[in-house]
Amino acid sequence: MTTSSAFTTRLPAAERAVYGRQARTRVPRSEQGRFDPGPKRPNPIEVIERQSATRVPELVPIRYGRMLESPFRFYRGAAAIMAADLGTAPDTGLRAQLCGDAHLLNFRLLASPERHLVFDINDFDETLPGPFEWDVKRLAASLAIAGRANGFSRREQDGAVRACVLAYRERMREFADQRTLDIWYAQDDTERMRKLLVSSMDKAARRRTAEATARARTRTQMQAFEKLTRSTAEGRRITPDPPLITPLGELRPDQAGEGQEREFQNLLDAYARTLPSERRHLLRHYRLVDIARKVVGVGSVGTRCWILLLLGRDDDDPLLLQAKEAQESVLAAHTGGERYDNQGRRVVTGQRLIQTTSDIFLGWTRVMGLDGRGRDFYVRQLRDWKGIVQPETMDPALLALFGSLCGASLARAHARSGDPVAIGAYLGGSDRFDQALTAFAQAYADQNERDFEALEAAVRSGRLHAERL
Structure with a gap:
């Protein structure tokens, strides 16, 4: 696989644009709309089972139970299936650091170290360098699937996908004309979001956006501390x-x-040694007092995840960290890309590269278990001003607006790590790529429903056991 960003960014902009347009000979933009799984497509249940084999056995049924709640929930847990589908198709060779699981619920409001709210990607478990279009396709398909879950018409689903891809394409082309440092410093803060959306939102949508921003500011460490811990004879515990x-x-x-x-x-x-010296100094002010295992997300259920409760001056001075197991990216088998000696480091490196405001406590480590096996983890704060969307409450217009935010944010992430000139030249000024991705999103939403039905059948037959909580 050709790695454009490894060498084209050092060329004059005109040559980088030529390189991007030449990528259309490898994959014409209209061909991005094709999805042809073919007879050799891996059995989706076998893909899921292979992932489950490395996870905590008693938690695996919870994962299946969550994936069975709806086709959209299934999609959230099926990143490995989609990676296999994308990995067998021709690609542009225009690479960026990928999120690897860029569905719409992995974009949210986050707190910057300066205590500002920003809109950014949140989940990097699958991050790895790869063709830029893989992230865009996963995001586009998630919007179509979410629209179906809400009972939207085909036209309304397509509208949300087109808004997303249009925002990605236009912002990437804007970045193609910007200075390198301007791209690196670009942020999607709440002021930029307001300016982008205010002209397109009605009064009710503006009110809901303001409410979501206010809720995100309440999701602090102290709110999590009050919710997740209690007073005991030994002091504050989980x-x-x-x-x-x-x-x-x-x-x-x-x-x-x-x-x-x-x-x-x-x-x-070991984790502290991966932090900058001033953050290590800050961490030394806290002592570890309690630990608990936590079940997280949909796709991550069954991986080892721990809440670490640390206290500083007293019981009202907490730090809640989450140590989450990092396994090999679902993209790794399909990219021939970078290999890391620690998968936690892979996650942290990718996050720092494409997220504008990473957690000040973000780091990685490895733990040796009683079974003699080393397991990689990345560590971050459990909760810090995170605003989580609820797509099931969105009408078609609001889903399209949110899709455009996600598309623009993904473009910023890719522009930081890839070549915006080459990618922008490939995308072009017409809507050909937008229309193609809209067709792909619908085709993949159909496939996702078939895979969801296969999981239902596997549970009914007794092949898999699901537990709904």
Whole structure:
């Protein structure tokens, strides 16, 4: 696979644009709309089972239960299936650092270190360099699937997808004309969002946007601390809610594995060494007082995830960290790309490259379990001003507006890590790419429904066991 950003960014802009247009000979823009799984397509249930084999066995049924809630929930857990589908098709060779799982719920409001709200990508478990269009296709398909879940018409679904892809294409072409440092410093803060959307939003939509921003500001460490912990005779401790939140002391030794207390102190010590010196100094002000296993998300269910409760001056001075297991990216088998000695480091490196305002406590580590196997983790704050969208409450116009925000934000991420001149030249000034991605999104939404039905059949037959909580 050709790596454009490795060398084209050092060429004059005119030559980079030529390179981008030449990529149309490898994959014409109209061909981006094709989805042909073919007879050799991997069985989606086998793909899911291979992932489950590396996860905590007693949590795997929860993953299947969550994926069975709807085709959209299934899609959130099926990044490996889509990676296999994209990996067998021709690609442009125009690479960027990919999110790897760029569905619409992985975009949200986040807190910058300066305590400003920004709109950005949130989840980087699958990040890896790859063809830029893979992220755009995953995002586009997620909008079509969300529109179907809401009962929108085909025209309304297509409108949301086109708004997203148009925003991606136009912003990438804007970045193609900007200075390198201007691209690097670009942010999607709330002021920019307001200017982008105010002319397109009615009064009710503006009110809902303001409410979402206000809610994000309440989702602080202290709010999470009050919700997730309780006062005990030993001091503040994590509140049990098994099997979703299970304190370390309530896990069997064979379930805890690497979760022994001494191993977690080792985890913190090793993790601290990946932080800048001033952040290490800050972390030394806290002491570890409690640990619990947490079930997270849809696609991540079954991977090892731990809440670490640290306290500073007293019981009202908390720091909640999340240590989440990082396994190999679902893209790795299809990119021939970079390999890391630590998958947590892969996640952190990718996040720092494409996210404008990363968590100040973001780092990585490796833990050796009782089974003698080393497992990689990345660590970040559990919650810090995160605003999460609810697509099921959106009308067609609001889904299209949110899609345009996501598309513009993804373009900024790709422009930081790839070649915006080459990608912008490939995309061009017409809507040919937009129309193609709209067709792809519908074709892949059809495939996603078939895969969802296959999971339902596997559970009915007893091949897989699902648990709904």
